[in-house]
Amino acid sequence: xxxxxxxxxxxxxxxxxxxxxxxxxxxxxxxxxxxxxxxxxxxxxxxxxxxxxxxxxxxxxxxxxxxxxxxxxxxxxxxxxxxxxxxxxxxxxxxxxxxxxxxxxxxxxxxxxxxxxxxxxxxxxxxxxxxxxxxxxxxxxxxxxxxxxxxxxxxxxxxxxxxxxxxxxxxxxxxxxxxxxxxxxxxxxxxxxxxxxxxxxxxxxxxxxxxxxxxxxxxxxxxxxxxxxxxxxxxxxxxxxxxxxxxxxxxxxxxxxxxxxxxxx
Ligand SMILES: C[S@@+](CC[C@H](N)C(=O)[O-])C[C@H]1O[C@@H](n2cnc3c(N)ncnc32)[C@H](O)[C@@H]1O
Numbered sequence: 001x002x003x004x005x006x007x008x009x010x011x012x013x014x015x016x017x018x019x020x021x022x023x024x025x026x027x028x029x030x031x032x033x034x035x036x037x038x039x040x041x042x043x044x045x046x047x048x049x050x051x052x053x054x055x056x057x058x059x060x061x062x063x064x065x066x067x068x069x070x071x072x073x074x075x076x077x078x079x080x081x082x083x084x085x086x087x088x089x090x091x092x093x094x095x096x097x098x099x100x101x102x103x104x105x106x107x108x109x110x111x112x113x114x115x116x117x118x119x120x121x122x123x124x125x126x127x128x129x130x131x132x133x134x135x136x137x138x139x140x141x142x143x144x145x146x147x148x149x150x151x152x153x154x155x156x157x158x159x160x161x162x163x164x165x166x167x168x169x170x171x172x173x174x175x176x177x178x179x180x181x182x183x184x185x186x187x188x189x190x191x192x193x194x195x196x197x198x199x200x201x202x203x204x205x206x207x208x209x210x211x212x213x214x215x216x217x218x219x220x221x222x223x224x225x226x227x228x229x230x231x232x233x234x235x236x237x238x239x240x241x242x243x244x245x246x247x248x249x250x251x252x253x254x255x256x257x258x259x260x261x262x263x264x265x
Pocket of ligand 1 (some may be wrong): 037084109111
């Protein structure tokens with residue numbers, strides 16, 4: 001469904017049918033998803049500018065817009081990226097695309113098991129746990145129910161990584177939607193393979209407990225914002241998969257919150 005919203009071709013009829021229902025409910029969904037992807041790339045580049053050279057893209061999805069390794073290599077040509085997802089189709093795709101890439105791997109692991117993901121021999125091939133790492137976990141944790149403790153998952157990643165490590169998170173919210181639209185949206189996702197657990201601004205803020213939030217652009221207050229706010233004047237727009245610059249239009253009320261933070265040294 002996400003690939004369809006981004007204008008990709010890697011989706012099935014059932015995905016398209018469900019995604020069309022979401023578009024009917026919330027026509028600005030394509031804008032929201034592009035803005036999320038742009039936040040992902042900008043946060044990754046911000047980490048690379050801060051000196052981070054190794055990245056963990058958790059719940060990486062299909063590479064419909066510029067991939068994480070392409071984004072960070074604009075800042076640091078030697079950056080290493082571990083892609084992880086629990087969808088075998090995503091991992092098969094990533095491995096085919098990354099076949100010629102020396103400093104990227106794709107790991108079939110579950111985001112809810114940080115220790116297993118960090119222990120995986122493929123991860124260990126690229127990730128040095130004694131050095132700071134950048135974790136990107138964007139538009140993923142709203143597929144994780146409360147009983148799997150999303151805040152605890154983030155804390156476990158950051159505890160396992162060196163001080164100075166950074167994390168970027170985006171998360172779906174119903175804060176700006178009517179109760180009817182929220183119910184209908186949750187029904188659409190519940191009927192798909194991935195039920196969705198939308199969370200409030202306060203709940204998303206709680207995901208960053210113990211971490212230092214950074215500002216979305218130079219000069220702004222540190223904090224949680226909607227993804228479109230991550231557009232600092234010194235950050236050129238990311239490119240689409242075909243090299244074009246995606247045009248964001250038809251902006252609606254925010255349906256995602258996002259933030260980036262560091263583990264204090
Ligand atoms: C909406 S896409 C987001 C892709 C990308 N992170 C982005 O923001 O552009 C969600 C991805 O998370 C993956 N995902 C969902 N739950 C997961 C889990 N428990 N472990 C690993 N991946 C998961 C899905 O397979 C999908 O590829």
